[in-house]
Amino acid sequence: MTKRKSMSLKKLSLSVLAVTCMFGCEFIKRKNDQTDSDNRVAIARVNTTYLYKDELDDILTPATSKQDSAERAETYINSWVRKQLLIQEAGKKININEAEVERKILDYRFSLIAYEYQSYYIKQHLDTAVSAAEIENYYTGNIDNFVLKQNIVQAVFIKLPKTAPRTNRVKELLFSSREKDQSELKSYCLSFSTAYHLSDSAWMVFDELVKNSPLAEIPNKIQFLKANRYYETSDDGYLYFLKVAKYRISDNISPLEFVKDDIRNIILNKRKVELAKKLEDEVYNNAVREKEFEIFE
Numbered sequence: 001m002t003k004r005k006s007m008s009l010k011k012l013s014l015s016v017l018a019v020t021c022m023f024g025c026e027f028i029k030r031k032n033d034q035t036d037s038d039n040r041v042a043i044a045r046v047n048t049t050y051l052y053k054d055e056l057d058d059i060l061t062p063a064t065s066k067q068d069s070a071e072r073a074e075t076y077i078n079s080w081v082r083k084q085l086l087i088q089e090a091g092k093k094i095n096i097n098e099a100e101v102e103r104k105i106l107d108y109r110f111s112l113i114a115y116e117y118q119s120y121y122i123k124q125h126l127d128t129a130v131s132a133a134e135i136e137n138y139y140t141g142n143i144d145n146f147v148l149k150q151n152i153v154q155a156v157f158i159k160l161p162k163t164a165p166r167t168n169r170v171k172e173l174l175f176s177s178r179e180k181d182q183s184e185l186k187s188y189c190l191s192f193s194t195a196y197h198l199s200d201s202a203w204m205v206f207d208e209l210v211k212n213s214p215l216a217e218i219p220n221k222i223q224f225l226k227a228n229r230y231y232e233t234s235d236d237g238y239l240y241f242l243k244v245a246k247y248r249i250s251d252n253i254s255p256l257e258f259v260k261d262d263i264r265n266i267i268l269n270k271r272k273v274e275l276a277k278k279l280e281d282e283v284y285n286n287a288v289r290e291k292e293f294e295i296f297e
Contacts, residue, residue, distance in 0.1 A: 044077050046084035121279045130264045138263050139256050146254040151206040154246040157197045160239045164192040174243050200245040203258040213240050222249045
């Protein structure tokens with residue numbers, strides 16, 4: 001979580017203080033009512049601290065099967081025992097400021113509730129449609145942020161066992177532009193290839209494309225890409241075919257097609273931040289108008 005987002009959560013927590021306090025008080029009251037009951041069934045104990053059956057209600061639902069319920073309960077109980085042992089051991093070995101611990105718990109609780117509401121609000125209001133024009137505008141406006149860290153290619157790559165039939169036909173099919181031949185190549189790869197990538201219009205990281213092949217061990221891949229638009233090689237068990245349509249080497253600007261998904265996510269994240277700020281302002285301004293809070297000097 002970024003520093004800005006963390007600050008927004010703290011502000012939002014203050015803005016919805018009345019709501020969270022009411023919710024928190026009801027929760028504490030309910031727990032206290034349970035604690036005061038003489039009918040609670042204990043299911044585990046660590047020294048003088050008990051875990052009661054009703055405390056598992058939140059993790060077990062009617063839709064959960066008996067087996068899953070038993071497994072969840074066992075996992076929760078074992079976790080509770082371990083945590084209680086650690087807490088009690090900590091109490092023996094170090095001085096714990098209980099007031100500070102309680103303050104942090106309360107602060108975390110308010111932040112968590114505020115974050116849940118913020119997430120709900122964003123989900124309800126977020127426009128997830130990002131146009132091609134928006135992506136292109138962001139790309140051109142932030143072009144220096146899209147420098148390649150790796151070599152990328154638009155290429156066809158095929159890995160075949162040496163025992164595969166008609167391997168001499170593969171190169172002919174690779175260079176054919178006829179739809180019939182492309183269909184034949186795809187069918188051949190489905191039948192015999194152990195790894196292949198046939199789309200030479202999609203950008204891929206070169207190292208990922210040729211991993212687990214002799215091509216991955218080439219010492220100077222930039223020079224290799226500049227010198228080879230087609231390359232065949234082999235090892236003890238396999239034949240490898242590579243046909244490069246386009247390439248872009250590291251430290252150059254990435255093509256838009258390669259980063260468009262990243263840009264879409266950036267735009268959506270910016271919208272989420274804006275919605276979070278809008279919610280914060282709405283809650284705060286409403287509270288000011290209704291005089292729901294005071295800050296005492």
